[in-house]
Amino acid sequence: MITSDEELRIGVYVCHCGSNIAGAIDVEALTKFAEQLPHVALARHYKYMCADPGQELVKRDIVEFGLNRIVVAACSPNLHEPTFRRAAEDAGLNRFLVQIANIREQVAWVTEDKQEALEKAEAHLAAAVRRVAQHEPLQRQFVRIVPRAMVVGGGIAGIQAALTLADAGREVILVEREPSIGGHMAMFDKTFPTLDCAACILTPKMTAVKLHSNIKMLTYSTVESVEGSVGNFRVKVRRKPRYIDENLCVGCMQCIDGCVFTKAKFPNAFDQGLGLRKPVWIPFPQAVPPVPVVDPEVCLQITRGKCKQGCVEACGERNAFRFDQQEKIEEYEVGAIIVATGFQAFDPSVIPYYGYGKYPNVYTSLEVERLLNAGGPTGGKLVLRDGSTPKRVGIVHCVGSRDANYHVYCSRVCCMYALKLAHLVREKTDAEVYNCYIDIRAPGKGFEEFYNRVQNEGVRFIRGKVADVTPVAGQGTTAEGGLVMQVDDTLLGKIRQINVDMVILAVALEPRADANEVRREFGISCSAEGFFLEKHPKLAPVNTANDGVLLAGACQAAKDIPDTVAQADAAAAKALMLIDAGQIELEPNTAWVDEKMCSGCKTCIALCPYQAIRADEERKIAVIDQALCKGCGTCVAACPSGAAKQHLFADQQVNEELEGLMNYV
Amino acid sequence: MSTARKQAGAELLEQLGKSGYGKPPLGCMQCGLCAATCPLGSAMEFPPRNLLLQAASGNLDKLLESPSLWMCVACYACSKRCPRGIELTESLWPALRDAAMQRGIQPPAELQETFQNVLKYGNVLGKSPRARLDWTKSLDVRVLDLSREPRPVDVLWLVGCYPSYYPRNQVVARAFARILTQLGVAWGILGTKEKAVGECDRMFGEEGLFETLVEDNRKLFDKYDFGKLVVLDPHAYRALQNFYPRFGAWYPAQHYTTFLAEYMEQLRPLMVKPVETVVTYHDNCCVGRRCGCYDPPRELLGLISGVKLVEMAHNRDDSLCCGGGGGGMWLDAHIVAHGGQRLSDQRVREAADSGADTLAVSCPYELSRFEDAAKVTGLEGRVKVRDIIELLAEAMDLGERSVA
Incomplete structure (x- = not known):
């Protein structure tokens, strides 16, 4: 608020930003323009306002010429608003009496014609001058941070x-x-x-x-x-029931042996479905916590309410089972x-020509990781679906990556894990391994050396993206037998058919299916x-x-x-x-309620997306928690009596800014 | 090689990049997926990847003289799969063929004959325009010939060259006329004034001839008051949908499968006769792979009681081509002479393997191609080739039976 006894003295500073601004806008003309605006006490232009001498200039002028408002025409306020607010504060001025006119991103960088650029910059500057005249000193506010x-x-x-x-x-x-x-x-x-x-x-x-x-x-x-x-x-956390008390379970796994299902018959997701598990199960032996979990979809006790409960018997006096456990929110x-x-691994069944999900011996790389893992479904033996050891293995690179039809990006790790898998296949079997690649990307520490090592181990490399995986002719489409990879060997300039009995698809890494909800x-x-x-x-x-x-x-x-x-x-x-x-310091642009004008209608309370407003029933007014308010302005726009107001966005401030802008458009 | 020649290749690709057909070919990463995907790639001297590489490097001379330039049958598989989204089928191949002809390189004789036919008679078969209406002679429904009796219609049906002239396809044309009438559609045709839409001419690289056809057809279409164009030929559909608008000639157009699929509820009670048969449907490349439209034909077949629908090993996106597109209809001899196989033979075998006794199609080329293939492969008795229209007409008990 301008009190009658305080004369407004606005200082305007036009930054050249080297040639970023000065190359596109006539900064001298802009400065002259500023000088004739109402309440402007002085206007200057300078090469780099954000540099120390630039800031010093502002500080000195505040003291020497008694400036009480500052406008800096420079880059986006995202970059240097804090800089100039601090400079003003150092010189004894309230830091919120500073306004930035963004003439770099919004003018210099996007306006080719010099005259047009000058006129646009003038409009921005006039808007900032008229706005800052309406600014009031505000207090900085801080909130405590939860140390967790x-x-x-x-x-x-x-x-x-x-x-x-x-x-x-x-x-x-x-x-x-x-x-x-x-x-x-x-x-x-x-x-x-x-x-x-x-x-x-x-x-x-x-x-x-x-x-x-x-x-x-x-x-x-x-x-x-x-x-x-x-x-x-x-943060609210949904805790699914394990049906086993984590504090009482000692991880002996005897319940799994005791389960009435004598044989595992449900696919273990951790093994990519290649291994089987019981209704009470643990994803892998070294799981942390080492506490089994009961699958409510298939456990007889939970689905039918009737079971001999071999698990509970095996648990004995540890007594960790809790079939009445409920989901809870903490x-x-x-x-x-x-x-x-x-991430999640790309599902290659959407690519029809690789036959994943159709030919049993086409695997994803993650499935093969499980086959190779000693803790996996085959105890670390690399075998085909029929239990035999593959003699010729094809590895297809870039499945779902670098492909405009699926993901355009390079998944970055596939080349290296494909090389690793090639090495492990060679180590565990005598199989011939064919890596069909577009480019081998091995730019990490020790990566190129590893590529070279795998080459020297005898792994074959074919430069070309595999176009088709089909069963060997005459075997029908679902035979468990041999497969043919058709690939253009681009270095040889020849389209080749490679006979293999196992195909490994080096699948892309992609965002998880629920990434959008999570974000x-x-x-x-x-x-x-x-x-x-x-x-x-x-x-x-x-x-x-x-x-x-x-x-x-x-x-x-x-x-x-x-x-x-x-x-x-x-x-x-x-x-x-x-x-x-x-x-942590809060942004000052929070909303506040003019108590005299508030009728207590509570319209704003339901609308606030941050639950920052509560009703003071005694005084019949709305009260806004400054620590929770994010300054979105919803309540200000919605208030029927104009009682909700916002710091730095008062009607007068916004109106003056618009007037300033419109006068020069 | 001269620098000028070298530049010609690069310039050609640069121009294609600006043509609006897919992503710029300069973005090719030479992965070879196109070459190994191409059903005739193994027989080509310059399969797609190499074609693009040689063109980019300016080695046009050998490329334009190679027989492989005339082996693409426009199945769109390379374009569909290209990881960089490059449109080879509709962009690179026609442009290179055009460049070859501009240098005076002669395409295979069969193609030249087809060009002449279109140029002289307005149809690919070289028949008299006056005979365009012959197929209607034994027809028991009224045919509105707009060229004689202009009046507003909802559907202007472009009958097409094969359905107008070729006896096997005339059966389908008549069946379609009956179905349209039964559905109560206000339809008309252009009679003896109809001309080829010209898709194949553009794909051969006869850009000049194609432009002439677009102009002629535009003048013709603009004379009449119609709601939309309906075609039996998927290639014509693709041309009207994607090539014509580039010359400012925009007309709402539908292939008959998508058109009839809009009448599902009206068709359902008209299916009065069961057709006991196991059917497999062959996705044509234009409406299928190129435009991604796979369900309407299957839904239409699903209307017919008695029809059991089975799929071939390759279907939808992954379907195999009949070998008839992009001039392939006239290039079998050329392709076989240069080490390629007849793709229709392979497809008919796959149809038989699927357990079907009927191979349903929705493209005029496919009827004769697959019927020939069935003969060649000894599957004639086992696999019957029928257009979806014929099967629908039979189920609707609309007279004339297939001559197959």
């Missing part, structure tokens, strides 16, 4: 992030959808390029999670809803959230292919557009284990930085 983080997803990304935070002494809630943590990495046999056994390097970390006093592990659980904002999230308060929900719940965006979007592809790779929500692992983009672990540590560091700050 949540990690969503218990694959290698989530495990690593949780351990790093916990080792730094912070409380962590780790939420995992499956009955065990471990994710995809737990399914693998070996890892490229060093060929360490995946379980040998992963299971110690899984155990560490379980034993860590700072980590609360919620397996078989999903995030139901996320409310609040940075520093103060309230709520947690956290200051930061790391989303590490991972909405966490208030983040995704890029065109559906992976979660980082705040900046280079400079903010683990942050998201939603402050306090961070990303780690393959939910952000297809990546390998080393990169995933590095990103998980980065996300943990960012989370730590946030929650260790203890408090």
